[in-house]
Amino acid sequence: xxxxxxxxxxxxxxxxxxxxxxxxxxxxxxxxxxxxxxxxxxxxxxxxxxxxxxxxxxxxxxxxxxxxxxxxxxxxxxxxxxxxxxxxxxxxxxxxxxxxxxxxxxxxxxxxxxxxxxxxxxxxxxxxxxxxxxxxxxxxxxxxxxxxxxxxxxxxxxxxxxxxxxxxxxxxxxxxxxxxxxxxxxxxxxxxxxxxxxxxxxxxxxxxxxxxxxxxxxxxxxxxxxxxxxxxxxxxxxxxxxxxxxxxxxxxxxxxxxxxxxxxxxxxxxxxxxxxxxxxxxxxxxxxxxxxxxxxxxxxxxxxxxxxxxxxxxxxxxxxxxxxxxxxxxxxxxxxxxxxxxxxxxxxx
Amino acid sequence: xxxxxxxxxxxxxxxxxxxxxxxxxxxxxxxxxxxxxxxxxxxxxxxxxxxxxxxxxxxxxxxxxxxxxxxxxxxxxxxxxxxxxxxxxxxxxxxxxxxxxxxxxxxxxxxxxxxxxxxxxxxxxxxxxxxxxxxxxxxxxxxxxxxxxxxxxxxxxxxxxxxxxxxxxxxxxxxxxxxxxxxxxxxxxxxxxxxxxxxxxxxxxxxxxxxxxxxxxxxxxxxxxxxxxxxxxxxxxxxxxxxxxxxxxxxxxxxxxxxxxxxxxxxxxxxxxxxxxxxxxxxxxxxxxxxxxxxxxxxxxxxxxxxxxxxxxxxxxxxxxxxxxxxxxxxxxxxxxxxxxxxxxxxxxxxxxxxxxxxxxxxxxxxx
Ligand SMILES: [Zn+2]
Ligand SMILES: [Zn+2]
Numbered sequence: 212x213x214x215x216x217x218x219x220x221x222x223x224x225x226x227x228x229x230x231x232x233x234x235x236x237x238x239x240x241x242x243x244x245x246x247x248x249x250x251x252x253x254x255x256x257x258x259x260x261x262x263x264x265x266x267x268x269x270x271x272x273x274x275x276x277x278x279x280x281x282x283x284x285x286x287x288x289x290x291x292x293x294x295x296x297x298x299x300x301x302x303x304x305x306x307x308x309x310x311x312x313x314x315x316x317x318x319x320x321x322x323x324x325x326x327x328x329x330x331x332x333x334x335x336x337x338x339x340x341x342x343x344x345x346x347x348x349x350x351x352x353x354x355x356x357x358x359x360x361x362x363x364x365x366x367x368x369x370x371x372x373x374x375x376x377x378x379x380x381x382x383x384x385x386x387x388x389x390x391x392x393x394x395x396x397x398x399x400x401x402x403x404x405x406x407x408x409x410x411x412x413x414x415x416x417x418x419x420x421x422x423x424x425x426x427x428x429x430x431x432x433x434x435x436x437x438x439x440x441x442x443x444x445x446x447x448x449x450x451x452x453x454x455x456x457x458x459x460x461x462x463x464x465x466x467x468x469x470x471x472x473x474x475x476x477x478x479x480x481x482x483x484x485x486x487x488x489x490x491x492x493x494x495x496x497x498x499x500x501x502x503x504x505x506x507x508x509x510x511x512x513x514x515x516x517x518x519x520x521x522x523x524x525x526x527x528x529x530x531x532x533x534x535x536x537x538x539x540x541x542x543x544x545x546x547x548x549x550x551x552x553x554x555x556x557x558x559x560x
Numbered sequence: 561x562x563x564x565x566x567x568x569x570x571x572x573x574x575x576x577x578x579x580x581x582x583x584x585x586x587x588x589x590x591x592x593x594x595x596x597x598x599x600x601x602x603x604x605x606x607x608x609x610x611x612x613x614x615x616x617x618x619x620x621x622x623x624x625x626x627x628x629x630x631x632x633x634x635x636x637x638x639x640x641x642x643x644x645x646x647x648x649x650x651x652x653x654x655x656x657x658x659x660x661x662x663x664x665x666x667x668x669x670x671x672x673x674x675x676x677x678x679x680x681x682x683x684x685x686x687x688x689x690x691x692x693x694x695x696x697x698x699x700x701x702x703x704x705x706x707x708x709x710x711x712x713x714x715x716x717x718x719x720x721x722x723x724x725x726x727x728x729x730x731x732x733x734x735x736x737x738x739x740x741x742x743x744x745x746x747x748x749x750x751x752x753x754x755x756x757x758x759x760x761x762x763x764x765x766x767x768x769x770x771x772x773x774x775x776x777x778x779x780x781x782x783x784x785x786x787x788x789x790x791x792x793x794x795x796x797x798x799x800x801x802x803x804x805x806x807x808x809x810x811x812x813x814x815x816x817x818x819x820x821x822x823x824x825x826x827x828x829x830x831x832x833x834x835x836x837x838x839x840x841x842x843x844x845x846x847x848x849x850x851x852x853x854x855x856x857x858x859x860x861x862x863x864x865x866x867x868x869x870x871x872x873x874x875x876x877x878x879x880x881x882x883x884x885x886x887x888x889x890x891x892x893x894x895x896x897x898x899x900x901x902x903x904x905x906x907x908x909x910x911x912x913x914x915x916x917x918x919x920x921x922x923x924x925x926x927x928x
């Protein structure tokens with residue numbers, strides 16, 4: 212990172228990039244305390260706006276454009292992070308971060324031709340190593356793989372120009388890497404936004420509850436549908452790899468460890484309870500209730516690290532030999548499922 | 561004379577000091593002991609002396625340390641260890657590489673139809689069963705193949721990833737291959753996903769030949785030059801050695817050629833080891849309990865300067881006094897020795913007899 216690089220940030224930038232350290236400082240200058248969030252008129256306005264941001268993301272998957280007042284915008288953004296951190300659901304944080312990063316990408320793209328230094332500045336904020344060369348940007352491979360949007364085709368590292376530890380990308384591609392950078396940065400901000408729950412004022416707590424409830428509802432509709440389908444013996448909303456595992460287990464075959472993990476984590480992710488998941492595994496000849504329960508509870512995040520395991524991506528399924536299909540436009544078995552549930556099952560070849 | 565391996569191992573640890581791994585106080589250690597089931601894990605040492613007195617006292621059959629760094633390496637629960645990062649590690653094992661020497665030392669026998677033969681087979685060639693009893697051995701040719709793979713890997717890590725040799729070390733595993741360790745603060749943070757991408761890279765996995773070719777007038781040509789960086793130039797260099805690649809080719813033909821070059825240049829690593837950020841790996845300087853050979857730590861420069869035979873010779877840690885050995889099915893080639901003729905009984909150096917007994921069904925009859 213060249214020392215000479217300076218970027219002139221305007222207050223307008225804070226509206227579009229509210230996660231920048233300079234923008235966050237604005238909120239500090241405002242001196243708004245946690246208590247005021249629930250009491251003063253301004254505090255209440257911010258809280259309402261932040262709640263509605265998160266609810267919009269839950270309902271539409273899109274993050275609305277910023278308001279005109281940069282102070283308000285940054286405060287709303289940080290308050291939304293606070294709400295997410297109190298809700299404490301990784302999947303919701305991820306959904307919010309994805310929606311937000313997509314919106315930021317629009318402004319990154321807009322700025323990429325006129326103000327490339329702004330893009331470089333974002334990369335500096337994320338702590339990336341890079342250098343501008345050859346009409347594009349060379350990014351350290353560590354940062355490239357961190358922000359890589361896809362793990363196949365032209366994005367796959369093995370198909371890139373890699374030299375001396377750096378991966379060369381065009382400015383357009385650099386903007387796309389930054390989008391992932393924004394997503395992960397926001398998720399990290401949520402993780403570090405922890406506030407002692409006892410210090411959370413009543414009004415903020417009410418907002419957290421409302422968001423949690425709406426999020427649970429949004430998910431449960433999908434889940435109820437899938438569970439009903441499975442009970443009726445209709446597994447058509449499941450991707451072919453998961454269907455194959457179900458068939459194997461129903462025909463009395465023992466699954467390998469990774470196959471069991473893939474199946475259990477998938478079922479748990481779409482909302483099967485631990486008991487419902489165990490029910491599926493009972494057909495297996497080597498089934499042992501105690502052991503299976505332990506494993507499934509571990510995957511569900513009820514034991515050990517208490518992190519809920521997300522199912523393997525398609526890439527992982529393939530390299531583990533658990534998938535030999537190709538589902539159009541799908542990178543994750545859960546993606547297949549959610550689309551199929553909405554009546555748009557991907558094409559399988 | 562019954563074989564007292566424990567005594568031999570004990571005397572090895574009494575006479576030798578095992579160098580401690582870097583940041584020893586952040587590593588987890590694990591051991592399996594002779595005459596005892598299972599693995600003793602979650603062991604931590606604050607320094608090399610502690611580690612060595614443990615080795616001298618317990619005389620482990622196998623010794624491992626974590627590639628990961630932990631804030632509390634002795635914590636029983638993996639989640640309480642406090643993962644701080646992990647070395648980037650690559651494993652090359654000829655176990656899954658069909659080396660040309662396997663027909664000289666590996667044998668299989670089908671449990672279903674009783675057919676048997678030499679070499680490496682995935683399933684029984686006469687009945688198709690996968691239930692095979694295998695006897696596998698390692699020889700200098702195997703190690704030579706593994707050494708080549710490591711040197712290809714080092715080249716990719718240096719050239720493409722800019723990783724310095726000073727941050728790498730190689731370990732002969734004491735059995736069928738090598739480990740390559742990269743100790744670099746920044747790379748220690750890489751998560752599993754990132755490590756998979758690096759593993760795929762060195763394996764040449766996921767190369768899309770269509771991104772490497774371009775339409776010419778009457779067919780397709782390769783897009784890149786030999787001095788282009790990364791896989792682009794690596795493939796170009798190998799294509800130059802192939803006459804057919806000089807002309808414009810049909811798309812399929814060129815795609816096939818490219819993938820052949822990739823297969824030649826790739827480093828044949830076991831990706832599972834690279835992806836695992838909580839891996840236990842053999843501790844250099846200790847003995848491998850299935851071979852009696854030493855896990856041998858080498859710099860890249862040392863490995864370059866040695867051939868496979870000298871690697872094996874340097875890994876010999878047990879005495880070489882002659883003993884008489886009896887075995888039914890002798891490999892024709894094993895470690896640095898060749899046995900062209902059939903025999904029931906031979907006189908061999910003790911270290912070789914120990915390997916044959918630990919890894920197979922040899923019986924040591926007594927001193928020669
Ligand atoms: Zn057979
Ligand atoms: Zn061999």
